[in-house]
Amino acid sequence: MPDAHGSTALSATGGTGTATRLLEVEGLTSAYGPVRALDGVSLAAETGRITAVLGANGAGKTTLLRTISGLVRPVSGRVVLDGEDITKAPVESMVAKGMAHVPEGRGVIAELTVDENLRVGSLFRGKVDRSEFDRVYDLFPRIAERRNNAAHTLSGGERQMLVIGRALLAKPRILLLDEPSLGLAPRIVAQIFGLLRQLVDSEGLSVLLVEQNARSALSVADVGVVLNLGKVVVTDSASTLMADEDLRHAYLGF
Protein backbone atom coordinates (compact mmCIF):
# COMPACT_ATOMS: atom_id res chain seq x y z
CA MET A 1 0.00 0.00 0.00
CA PRO A 2 1.28 3.44 -0.85
CA ASP A 3 0.05 4.78 2.48
CA ALA A 4 2.63 2.66 4.20
CA HIS A 5 5.14 5.31 3.14
CA GLY A 6 3.39 7.84 5.33
CA SER A 7 3.00 11.45 4.34
CA THR A 8 5.99 12.91 6.07
CA ALA A 9 7.06 16.36 4.96
CA LEU A 10 10.69 15.47 5.30
CA SER A 11 12.48 14.54 2.17
CA ALA A 12 14.67 11.53 2.07
CA THR A 13 18.13 12.58 1.06
CA GLY A 14 19.50 9.19 0.27
CA GLY A 15 21.45 9.14 3.50
CA THR A 16 23.94 11.93 2.82
CA GLY A 17 22.14 14.30 5.19
CA THR A 18 24.30 17.29 4.30
CA ALA A 19 21.91 19.02 1.92
CA THR A 20 20.31 22.25 3.12
CA ARG A 21 16.70 23.08 2.57
CA LEU A 22 16.75 25.99 0.16
CA LEU A 23 13.01 26.23 -0.36
CA GLU A 24 10.51 25.11 2.24
CA VAL A 25 6.77 24.91 1.92
CA GLU A 26 4.84 24.49 5.16
CA GLY A 27 1.19 23.53 5.36
CA LEU A 28 0.31 25.36 2.15
CA THR A 29 -3.41 25.55 1.33
CA SER A 30 -4.68 27.31 -1.78
CA ALA A 31 -8.25 27.45 -3.00
CA TYR A 32 -10.15 28.57 -6.07
CA GLY A 33 -13.46 29.53 -4.51
CA PRO A 34 -14.63 26.57 -2.45
CA VAL A 35 -12.28 24.11 -4.22
CA ARG A 36 -9.06 23.38 -2.39
CA ALA A 37 -6.38 22.83 -4.99
CA LEU A 38 -3.71 22.50 -2.30
CA ASP A 39 -4.57 21.10 1.10
CA GLY A 40 -1.83 21.53 3.68
CA VAL A 41 1.13 20.69 1.47
CA SER A 42 4.57 20.58 3.07
CA LEU A 43 7.74 19.84 1.20
CA ALA A 44 11.31 21.03 0.78
CA ALA A 45 13.67 21.50 -2.14
CA GLU A 46 17.30 21.10 -1.22
CA THR A 47 20.34 22.87 -2.51
CA GLY A 48 21.98 21.17 -5.45
CA ARG A 49 19.19 18.67 -5.96
CA ILE A 50 16.33 18.06 -8.35
CA THR A 51 13.07 17.63 -6.49
CA ALA A 52 10.27 16.26 -8.65
CA VAL A 53 6.63 16.84 -7.72
CA LEU A 54 4.53 14.18 -9.42
CA GLY A 55 0.88 13.41 -9.77
CA ALA A 56 -2.05 13.22 -12.11
CA ASN A 57 -3.84 16.10 -13.75
CA GLY A 58 -5.61 18.10 -11.05
CA ALA A 59 -3.33 16.92 -8.25
CA GLY A 60 -2.39 20.54 -7.53
CA LYS A 61 1.08 20.60 -9.08
CA THR A 62 0.70 23.80 -11.06
CA THR A 63 -1.13 25.51 -8.20
CA LEU A 64 1.79 24.56 -5.94
CA LEU A 65 4.30 26.37 -8.16
CA ARG A 66 1.98 29.33 -8.70
CA THR A 67 1.47 29.69 -4.96
CA ILE A 68 5.21 29.46 -4.28
CA SER A 69 5.96 32.27 -6.72
CA GLY A 70 3.05 34.42 -5.52
CA LEU A 71 0.78 34.23 -8.57
CA VAL A 72 -1.78 32.54 -6.32
CA ARG A 73 -2.12 33.72 -2.72
CA PRO A 74 -2.50 30.85 -0.25
CA VAL A 75 -5.34 30.57 2.25
CA SER A 76 -2.82 29.42 4.85
CA GLY A 77 0.69 28.10 5.16
CA ARG A 78 4.16 29.51 4.51
CA VAL A 79 6.76 29.61 1.76
CA VAL A 80 10.32 30.08 3.00
CA LEU A 81 13.26 30.70 0.68
CA ASP A 82 16.66 30.32 2.35
CA GLY A 83 15.23 31.30 5.73
CA GLU A 84 13.22 34.26 4.44
CA ASP A 85 9.43 34.10 4.58
CA ILE A 86 8.33 35.00 1.02
CA THR A 87 4.67 33.98 1.35
CA LYS A 88 3.47 37.55 0.83
CA ALA A 89 6.30 38.88 -1.34
CA PRO A 90 5.29 40.40 -4.69
CA VAL A 91 5.65 38.15 -7.75
CA GLU A 92 8.01 40.69 -9.36
CA SER A 93 10.48 40.41 -6.47
CA MET A 94 10.91 36.61 -6.57
CA VAL A 95 13.45 36.49 -9.35
CA ALA A 96 15.71 38.96 -7.53
CA LYS A 97 15.52 36.72 -4.46
CA GLY A 98 16.94 33.89 -6.54
CA MET A 99 13.82 32.01 -7.63
CA ALA A 100 12.99 31.64 -11.33
CA HIS A 101 9.61 30.17 -12.25
CA VAL A 102 9.08 28.82 -15.77
CA PRO A 103 5.30 28.61 -15.96
CA GLU A 104 3.01 26.03 -17.50
CA GLY A 105 2.99 26.35 -21.29
CA ARG A 106 6.58 27.65 -21.12
CA GLY A 107 5.90 31.37 -21.05
CA VAL A 108 7.66 32.34 -24.23
CA ILE A 109 6.77 35.93 -25.15
CA ALA A 110 5.70 35.07 -28.68
CA GLU A 111 5.85 38.55 -30.20
CA LEU A 112 9.42 39.25 -29.07
CA THR A 113 12.49 37.80 -30.73
CA VAL A 114 14.54 35.06 -29.12
CA ASP A 115 17.20 37.55 -28.13
CA GLU A 116 14.64 39.98 -26.71
CA ASN A 117 13.11 37.18 -24.66
CA LEU A 118 16.53 36.52 -23.13
CA ARG A 119 17.06 40.23 -22.49
CA VAL A 120 13.74 40.52 -20.65
CA GLY A 121 14.95 37.71 -18.39
CA SER A 122 17.97 39.73 -17.32
CA LEU A 123 16.36 43.20 -17.21
CA PHE A 124 15.99 43.23 -13.44
CA ARG A 125 19.74 42.75 -13.00
CA GLY A 126 20.60 45.97 -14.82
CA LYS A 127 23.47 45.83 -17.28
CA VAL A 128 24.43 42.24 -18.04
CA ASP A 129 27.59 41.23 -19.81
CA ARG A 130 27.01 39.95 -23.34
CA SER A 131 29.10 36.87 -22.52
CA GLU A 132 26.29 35.57 -20.33
CA PHE A 133 24.03 35.55 -23.37
CA ASP A 134 26.73 33.78 -25.35
CA ARG A 135 26.88 31.14 -22.66
CA VAL A 136 23.13 30.47 -23.00
CA TYR A 137 23.53 30.28 -26.77
CA ASP A 138 26.41 27.83 -26.27
CA LEU A 139 24.17 25.65 -24.13
CA PHE A 140 21.41 25.76 -26.76
CA PRO A 141 22.94 26.15 -30.24
CA ARG A 142 19.52 25.60 -31.80
CA ILE A 143 18.13 28.84 -30.45
CA ALA A 144 21.37 30.68 -31.18
CA GLU A 145 20.71 30.20 -34.89
CA ARG A 146 17.32 31.81 -34.46
CA ARG A 147 18.16 34.63 -32.12
CA ASN A 148 16.60 37.33 -34.33
CA ASN A 149 13.44 35.36 -35.15
CA ALA A 150 10.15 36.02 -33.39
CA ALA A 151 9.71 33.46 -30.62
CA HIS A 152 6.38 32.24 -32.00
CA THR A 153 8.26 30.67 -34.91
CA LEU A 154 10.11 28.27 -32.58
CA SER A 155 9.24 24.59 -32.17
CA GLY A 156 8.11 23.25 -28.78
CA GLY A 157 11.58 21.99 -27.92
CA GLU A 158 13.22 25.26 -28.92
CA ARG A 159 10.73 27.17 -26.81
CA GLN A 160 11.61 25.02 -23.81
CA MET A 161 15.29 25.71 -24.40
CA LEU A 162 14.57 29.41 -24.70
CA VAL A 163 12.67 29.65 -21.42
CA ILE A 164 15.24 27.62 -19.51
CA GLY A 165 18.00 29.76 -20.98
CA ARG A 166 16.04 32.88 -20.08
CA ALA A 167 15.58 31.64 -16.53
CA LEU A 168 19.31 30.92 -16.22
CA LEU A 169 20.09 34.52 -17.18
CA ALA A 170 18.36 35.55 -13.96
CA LYS A 171 21.15 33.63 -12.14
CA PRO A 172 18.64 31.79 -9.97
CA ARG A 173 19.49 29.63 -6.98
CA ILE A 174 16.35 27.60 -7.56
CA LEU A 175 14.51 26.92 -10.79
CA LEU A 176 10.79 26.12 -10.73
CA LEU A 177 9.77 24.19 -13.85
CA ASP A 178 6.14 23.44 -14.69
CA GLU A 179 5.73 20.42 -17.01
CA PRO A 180 8.79 21.03 -19.19
CA SER A 181 8.25 17.70 -21.01
CA LEU A 182 4.71 18.49 -22.14
CA GLY A 183 4.26 17.99 -25.87
CA LEU A 184 7.93 17.26 -26.54
CA ALA A 185 9.46 14.24 -28.27
CA PRO A 186 11.12 11.79 -25.84
CA ARG A 187 14.53 12.52 -27.34
CA ILE A 188 14.16 16.27 -26.63
CA VAL A 189 12.88 15.55 -23.11
CA ALA A 190 15.94 13.40 -22.42
CA GLN A 191 18.21 16.12 -23.77
CA ILE A 192 16.63 18.84 -21.62
CA PHE A 193 16.56 16.72 -18.47
CA GLY A 194 20.17 15.71 -19.09
CA LEU A 195 21.15 19.34 -19.30
CA LEU A 196 19.29 20.14 -16.08
CA ARG A 197 21.16 17.35 -14.30
CA GLN A 198 24.42 18.75 -15.60
CA LEU A 199 23.61 22.30 -14.38
CA VAL A 200 22.63 20.96 -10.97
CA ASP A 201 25.75 18.83 -10.60
CA SER A 202 28.28 21.31 -11.96
CA GLU A 203 26.88 24.64 -10.78
CA GLY A 204 24.94 23.82 -7.64
CA LEU A 205 21.62 24.89 -9.12
CA SER A 206 18.51 23.57 -7.39
CA VAL A 207 15.40 22.52 -9.27
CA LEU A 208 11.81 22.03 -8.24
CA LEU A 209 10.29 20.16 -11.13
CA VAL A 210 6.58 19.54 -11.58
CA GLU A 211 5.81 16.69 -13.97
CA GLN A 212 3.02 14.46 -15.15
CA ASN A 213 5.61 12.39 -16.98
CA ALA A 214 6.71 10.63 -13.79
CA ARG A 215 9.00 8.08 -15.40
CA SER A 216 11.22 10.69 -17.08
CA ALA A 217 11.11 12.97 -14.05
CA LEU A 218 12.14 10.25 -11.60
CA SER A 219 14.96 9.18 -13.86
CA VAL A 220 16.59 12.58 -13.46
CA ALA A 221 15.40 13.65 -10.00
CA ASP A 222 17.00 13.06 -6.59
CA VAL A 223 13.81 13.30 -4.58
CA GLY A 224 10.19 12.69 -5.55
CA VAL A 225 7.06 14.08 -3.95
CA VAL A 226 3.76 12.51 -4.98
CA LEU A 227 0.70 14.76 -4.85
CA ASN A 228 -2.88 13.54 -5.05
CA LEU A 229 -5.94 15.77 -4.82
CA GLY A 230 -3.93 18.56 -3.24
CA LYS A 231 -2.23 16.46 -0.56
CA VAL A 232 1.24 14.96 -0.30
CA VAL A 233 0.94 11.19 -0.50
CA VAL A 234 4.58 10.31 -0.12
CA THR A 235 8.03 11.87 -0.19
CA ASP A 236 11.05 9.70 -0.82
CA SER A 237 14.19 9.34 -2.85
CA ALA A 238 13.56 9.04 -6.57
CA SER A 239 15.07 5.55 -6.73
CA THR A 240 12.82 4.27 -3.93
CA LEU A 241 9.72 5.67 -5.63
CA MET A 242 10.84 4.19 -8.93
CA ALA A 243 11.12 0.75 -7.31
CA ASP A 244 7.69 0.87 -5.69
CA GLU A 245 5.43 -0.82 -8.18
CA ASP A 246 2.20 -0.37 -6.19
CA LEU A 247 2.79 3.34 -5.82
CA ARG A 248 3.65 3.73 -9.48
CA HIS A 249 0.46 1.98 -10.51
CA ALA A 250 -1.71 3.89 -8.05
CA TYR A 251 -0.47 7.45 -8.60
CA LEU A 252 2.12 7.72 -11.32
CA GLY A 253 0.50 5.86 -14.17
CA PHE A 254 3.37 3.61 -15.20
Next chain:
Amino acid sequence: MDYFVNVTLTGLTQGMIYSAFALALVLIWRSTRIVNFAQGSMAAATTFIALALIQAGQSYWVALVVALASGFILGAIVERVIIRPVEGGPELNAVIVTLGLFVAIQASIAIIFGSSFQSFPTPFGVRGLEVGDTTIPLTPTSLYIIGSVLLVMGLLVALFRFTRVGLAMRASAFSQEVARLLGVKVGGMLTLGWGLAAVVGSLSGLLIAGGSFVWPAYMDALIVFGFVAAIIGGLDSPVGAIVGGLILGLALSYVSGYAPRGSALVNISALVILIVVLLVRPGGLFSSATARRA
Protein backbone atom coordinates in the same frame (compact mmCIF):
# COMPACT_ATOMS: atom_id res chain seq x y z
CA MET B 1 -3.05 69.22 -61.15
CA ASP B 2 -2.42 71.89 -58.54
CA TYR B 3 -5.80 71.11 -57.08
CA PHE B 4 -4.99 67.40 -56.86
CA VAL B 5 -1.68 68.09 -55.07
CA ASN B 6 -3.45 70.45 -52.75
CA VAL B 7 -6.14 67.93 -51.86
CA THR B 8 -3.50 65.22 -51.36
CA LEU B 9 -1.40 67.36 -49.04
CA THR B 10 -4.46 68.32 -47.03
CA GLY B 11 -5.32 64.62 -46.76
CA LEU B 12 -1.82 63.69 -45.60
CA THR B 13 -1.81 66.45 -43.00
CA GLN B 14 -5.19 65.47 -41.60
CA GLY B 15 -4.16 61.83 -41.87
CA MET B 16 -1.13 62.42 -39.65
CA ILE B 17 -3.42 63.77 -36.95
CA TYR B 18 -5.72 60.75 -37.27
CA SER B 19 -2.62 58.54 -37.12
CA ALA B 20 -1.48 60.11 -33.88
CA PHE B 21 -4.89 59.68 -32.30
CA ALA B 22 -5.16 56.10 -33.57
CA LEU B 23 -1.69 55.37 -32.22
CA ALA B 24 -2.76 56.53 -28.78
CA LEU B 25 -5.68 54.09 -28.90
CA VAL B 26 -3.48 51.24 -30.14
CA LEU B 27 -0.82 51.74 -27.46
CA ILE B 28 -3.46 51.37 -24.77
CA TRP B 29 -5.25 48.48 -26.48
CA ARG B 30 -1.99 46.56 -26.84
CA SER B 31 -0.97 46.92 -23.23
CA THR B 32 -4.28 46.64 -21.40
CA ARG B 33 -6.81 45.32 -23.95
CA ILE B 34 -8.98 48.33 -23.24
CA VAL B 35 -10.40 50.70 -25.84
CA ASN B 36 -9.99 54.10 -24.26
CA PHE B 37 -13.15 55.99 -25.16
CA ALA B 38 -11.97 58.84 -22.93
CA GLN B 39 -8.90 59.50 -25.12
CA GLY B 40 -10.64 62.35 -26.94
CA SER B 41 -11.84 64.22 -23.91
CA MET B 42 -8.48 63.68 -22.18
CA ALA B 43 -6.85 65.35 -25.17
CA ALA B 44 -9.43 68.13 -25.11
CA ALA B 45 -8.65 68.77 -21.44
CA THR B 46 -4.97 69.26 -22.20
CA THR B 47 -5.80 71.54 -25.15
CA PHE B 48 -7.83 73.74 -22.81
CA ILE B 49 -4.92 73.85 -20.39
CA ALA B 50 -2.75 75.05 -23.29
CA LEU B 51 -5.38 77.62 -24.28
CA ALA B 52 -5.58 78.97 -20.72
CA LEU B 53 -1.79 79.42 -20.71
CA ILE B 54 -1.84 81.17 -24.09
CA GLN B 55 -4.64 83.47 -22.96
CA ALA B 56 -2.56 84.25 -19.87
CA GLY B 57 0.21 85.49 -22.15
CA GLN B 58 2.46 82.45 -22.42
CA SER B 59 3.91 81.48 -25.80
CA TYR B 60 2.43 78.69 -27.89
CA TRP B 61 5.50 76.54 -27.28
CA VAL B 62 5.37 76.81 -23.50
CA ALA B 63 1.68 75.95 -23.68
CA LEU B 64 2.43 72.97 -25.95
CA VAL B 65 5.03 71.51 -23.60
CA VAL B 66 2.86 72.02 -20.52
CA ALA B 67 -0.14 70.48 -22.30
CA LEU B 68 1.81 67.38 -23.36
CA ALA B 69 3.26 67.01 -19.86
CA SER B 70 -0.18 67.35 -18.30
CA GLY B 71 -1.40 64.78 -20.82
CA PHE B 72 1.20 62.35 -19.51
CA ILE B 73 0.22 63.01 -15.91
CA LEU B 74 -3.48 62.72 -16.70
CA GLY B 75 -2.97 59.43 -18.56
CA ALA B 76 -0.87 57.99 -15.75
CA ILE B 77 -3.37 59.04 -13.07
CA VAL B 78 -6.31 57.65 -15.05
CA GLU B 79 -4.58 54.27 -15.38
CA ARG B 80 -3.41 54.08 -11.79
CA VAL B 81 -6.60 55.30 -10.10
CA ILE B 82 -9.50 54.53 -12.42
CA ILE B 83 -8.44 51.75 -14.79
CA ARG B 84 -6.33 49.58 -12.46
CA PRO B 85 -9.35 48.31 -10.49
CA VAL B 86 -11.10 47.08 -13.65
CA GLU B 87 -8.01 45.71 -15.41
CA GLY B 88 -8.24 41.99 -16.05
CA GLY B 89 -11.93 41.98 -15.15
CA PRO B 90 -14.86 41.63 -17.54
CA GLU B 91 -14.30 43.71 -20.69
CA LEU B 92 -17.60 45.51 -20.36
CA ASN B 93 -16.54 47.04 -17.03
CA ALA B 94 -13.58 48.76 -18.63
CA VAL B 95 -15.71 49.96 -21.55
CA ILE B 96 -18.25 51.50 -19.21
CA VAL B 97 -15.53 53.08 -17.07
CA THR B 98 -13.83 54.75 -20.03
CA LEU B 99 -17.19 55.89 -21.44
CA GLY B 100 -18.06 57.36 -18.05
CA LEU B 101 -14.69 59.04 -17.91
CA PHE B 102 -15.28 60.49 -21.40
CA VAL B 103 -18.49 62.16 -20.22
CA ALA B 104 -17.04 63.22 -16.87
CA ILE B 105 -13.96 64.89 -18.37
CA GLN B 106 -15.99 66.63 -21.07
CA ALA B 107 -18.37 67.99 -18.45
CA SER B 108 -15.46 69.08 -16.26
CA ILE B 109 -13.97 71.02 -19.16
CA ALA B 110 -17.27 72.84 -19.64
CA ILE B 111 -17.44 73.65 -15.93
CA ILE B 112 -13.84 74.85 -15.65
CA PHE B 113 -13.24 76.51 -19.03
CA GLY B 114 -16.79 77.27 -20.20
CA SER B 115 -18.64 75.72 -23.08
CA SER B 116 -18.43 78.55 -25.61
CA PHE B 117 -16.43 78.39 -28.84
CA GLN B 118 -12.93 79.83 -28.44
CA SER B 119 -10.31 80.26 -31.10
CA PHE B 120 -7.04 78.37 -30.72
CA PRO B 121 -3.91 79.90 -32.24
CA THR B 122 -1.49 78.25 -34.61
CA PRO B 123 2.21 79.03 -34.49
CA PHE B 124 2.59 79.04 -38.27
CA GLY B 125 0.78 80.53 -41.24
CA VAL B 126 -1.59 78.67 -43.48
CA ARG B 127 -0.42 80.31 -46.72
CA GLY B 128 1.48 78.20 -49.22
CA LEU B 129 5.23 78.43 -49.45
CA GLU B 130 6.39 80.61 -52.30
CA VAL B 131 9.30 79.41 -54.40
CA GLY B 132 10.13 81.98 -57.05
CA ASP B 133 6.86 82.81 -58.76
CA THR B 134 4.97 79.62 -57.96
CA THR B 135 3.15 78.79 -54.77
CA ILE B 136 3.52 75.25 -53.46
CA PRO B 137 0.34 74.19 -51.70
CA LEU B 138 2.33 73.13 -48.66
CA THR B 139 1.77 75.41 -45.72
CA PRO B 140 4.11 75.87 -42.77
CA THR B 141 1.27 74.61 -40.59
CA SER B 142 1.07 71.34 -42.54
CA LEU B 143 4.82 70.95 -42.26
CA TYR B 144 4.61 71.58 -38.53
CA ILE B 145 1.82 69.01 -38.11
CA ILE B 146 3.54 66.33 -40.19
CA GLY B 147 6.93 67.04 -38.61
CA SER B 148 5.74 67.00 -35.01
CA VAL B 149 3.79 63.75 -35.41
CA LEU B 150 6.76 62.12 -37.16
CA LEU B 151 9.06 63.34 -34.39
CA VAL B 152 6.86 61.92 -31.63
CA MET B 153 6.44 58.63 -33.49
CA GLY B 154 10.19 58.41 -34.03
CA LEU B 155 10.81 58.96 -30.34
CA LEU B 156 8.31 56.23 -29.47
CA VAL B 157 9.90 53.78 -31.89
CA ALA B 158 13.32 54.53 -30.40
CA LEU B 159 11.95 54.06 -26.89
CA PHE B 160 10.36 50.69 -27.67
CA ARG B 161 13.16 49.37 -29.85
CA PHE B 162 16.34 50.54 -28.21
CA THR B 163 15.74 51.06 -24.50
CA ARG B 164 15.41 48.73 -21.54
CA VAL B 165 12.23 50.46 -20.40
CA GLY B 166 10.80 50.00 -23.90
CA LEU B 167 11.58 46.28 -23.82
CA ALA B 168 10.00 45.97 -20.38
CA MET B 169 6.91 47.81 -21.66
CA ARG B 170 6.59 45.51 -24.65
CA ALA B 171 7.05 42.40 -22.49
CA SER B 172 4.36 43.68 -20.10
CA ALA B 173 2.01 44.43 -22.97
CA PHE B 174 2.37 41.02 -24.59
CA SER B 175 2.39 38.84 -21.50
CA GLN B 176 1.76 40.38 -18.11
CA GLU B 177 2.20 37.19 -16.12
CA VAL B 178 5.45 36.14 -17.75
CA ALA B 179 6.85 39.67 -17.46
CA ARG B 180 5.98 39.67 -13.76
CA LEU B 181 7.69 36.31 -13.24
CA LEU B 182 10.78 37.75 -14.93
CA GLY B 183 10.88 40.59 -12.43
CA VAL B 184 9.36 43.35 -14.56
CA LYS B 185 7.28 45.80 -12.52
CA VAL B 186 4.28 45.44 -14.82
CA GLY B 187 2.05 47.92 -12.99
CA GLY B 188 4.56 50.71 -13.48
CA MET B 189 4.93 49.84 -17.15
CA LEU B 190 1.17 50.02 -17.70
CA THR B 191 1.00 53.41 -16.00
CA LEU B 192 3.87 54.63 -18.17
CA GLY B 193 2.15 53.26 -21.28
CA TRP B 194 -1.08 55.10 -20.54
CA GLY B 195 0.89 58.27 -19.88
CA LEU B 196 2.73 58.04 -23.19
CA ALA B 197 -0.46 57.22 -25.08
CA ALA B 198 -2.11 60.28 -23.57
CA VAL B 199 0.83 62.42 -24.73
CA VAL B 200 0.29 61.24 -28.31
CA GLY B 201 -3.47 61.74 -27.99
CA SER B 202 -2.92 65.24 -26.59
CA LEU B 203 -0.64 66.10 -29.48
CA SER B 204 -3.37 65.16 -31.96
CA GLY B 205 -5.85 67.31 -30.01
CA LEU B 206 -3.53 70.32 -30.03
CA LEU B 207 -2.77 69.94 -33.73
CA ILE B 208 -6.38 69.65 -34.83
CA ALA B 209 -7.25 72.67 -32.68
CA GLY B 210 -4.56 74.87 -34.24
CA GLY B 211 -6.05 77.78 -36.25
CA SER B 212 -9.55 76.60 -35.44
CA PHE B 213 -12.17 76.73 -32.71
CA VAL B 214 -12.31 74.62 -29.59
CA TRP B 215 -15.23 73.76 -27.32
CA PRO B 216 -15.55 70.91 -24.81
CA ALA B 217 -16.75 68.44 -27.48
CA TYR B 218 -14.48 69.62 -30.30
CA MET B 219 -12.64 66.26 -30.33
CA ASP B 220 -15.76 64.20 -31.04
CA ALA B 221 -15.21 64.09 -34.81
CA LEU B 222 -11.56 63.19 -34.38
CA ILE B 223 -12.51 60.37 -32.00
CA VAL B 224 -14.58 58.76 -34.76
CA PHE B 225 -11.83 59.17 -37.38
CA GLY B 226 -9.17 57.98 -34.94
CA PHE B 227 -11.15 54.85 -34.10
CA VAL B 228 -11.74 54.08 -37.77
CA ALA B 229 -8.03 54.57 -38.50
CA ALA B 230 -7.03 52.31 -35.60
CA ILE B 231 -9.45 49.58 -36.65
CA ILE B 232 -8.37 49.82 -40.32
CA GLY B 233 -4.84 49.17 -39.07
CA GLY B 234 -5.89 46.26 -36.91
CA LEU B 235 -6.05 47.90 -33.45
CA ASP B 236 -3.01 45.86 -32.45
CA SER B 237 -0.38 47.36 -34.69
CA PRO B 238 1.25 50.78 -34.23
CA VAL B 239 2.35 50.75 -37.88
CA GLY B 240 -1.21 49.85 -38.82
CA ALA B 241 -2.55 52.82 -36.87
CA ILE B 242 -0.25 55.19 -38.73
CA VAL B 243 -1.03 53.73 -42.15
CA GLY B 244 -4.73 53.58 -41.28
CA GLY B 245 -4.69 57.26 -40.35
CA LEU B 246 -2.99 58.25 -43.59
CA ILE B 247 -5.33 56.12 -45.73
CA LEU B 248 -8.34 57.63 -44.01
CA GLY B 249 -7.00 61.18 -44.25
CA LEU B 250 -6.34 60.85 -47.97
CA ALA B 251 -9.63 59.11 -48.73
CA LEU B 252 -11.68 61.69 -46.84
CA SER B 253 -9.79 64.54 -48.49
CA TYR B 254 -10.49 63.15 -51.95
CA VAL B 255 -14.15 62.65 -51.11
CA SER B 256 -14.50 66.18 -49.83
CA GLY B 257 -12.46 67.62 -52.72
CA TYR B 258 -13.94 65.76 -55.67
CA ALA B 259 -17.33 64.25 -54.86
CA PRO B 260 -20.39 66.41 -55.45
CA ARG B 261 -21.48 67.85 -52.12
CA GLY B 262 -18.29 66.14 -50.89
CA SER B 263 -17.91 67.78 -47.52
CA ALA B 264 -21.29 66.44 -46.49
CA LEU B 265 -20.14 62.92 -47.34
CA VAL B 266 -16.97 62.91 -45.22
CA ASN B 267 -18.39 61.35 -42.08
CA ILE B 268 -20.34 58.66 -43.86
CA SER B 269 -17.33 57.89 -46.07
CA ALA B 270 -15.23 57.15 -42.99
CA LEU B 271 -17.79 54.59 -41.89
CA VAL B 272 -18.10 53.08 -45.37
CA ILE B 273 -14.31 52.64 -45.49
CA LEU B 274 -14.48 51.00 -42.07
CA ILE B 275 -17.17 48.55 -43.20
CA VAL B 276 -15.33 47.68 -46.42
CA VAL B 277 -12.07 47.00 -44.56
CA LEU B 278 -13.83 44.85 -41.99
CA LEU B 279 -15.59 42.86 -44.73
CA VAL B 280 -12.39 42.23 -46.67
CA ARG B 281 -10.00 41.80 -43.75
CA PRO B 282 -11.94 41.41 -40.49
CA GLY B 283 -8.77 41.68 -38.41
CA GLY B 284 -7.71 44.96 -40.00
CA LEU B 285 -4.93 45.48 -42.51
CA PHE B 286 -2.04 44.88 -40.12
CA SER B 287 -3.58 42.42 -37.72
CA SER B 288 -1.12 40.17 -35.93
CA ALA B 289 -3.83 37.88 -34.63
CA THR B 290 -2.20 34.83 -36.17
CA ALA B 291 1.08 35.57 -34.47
CA ARG B 292 -0.65 36.00 -31.15
CA ARG B 293 -2.46 32.70 -31.39
CA ALA B 294 0.69 30.77 -32.22
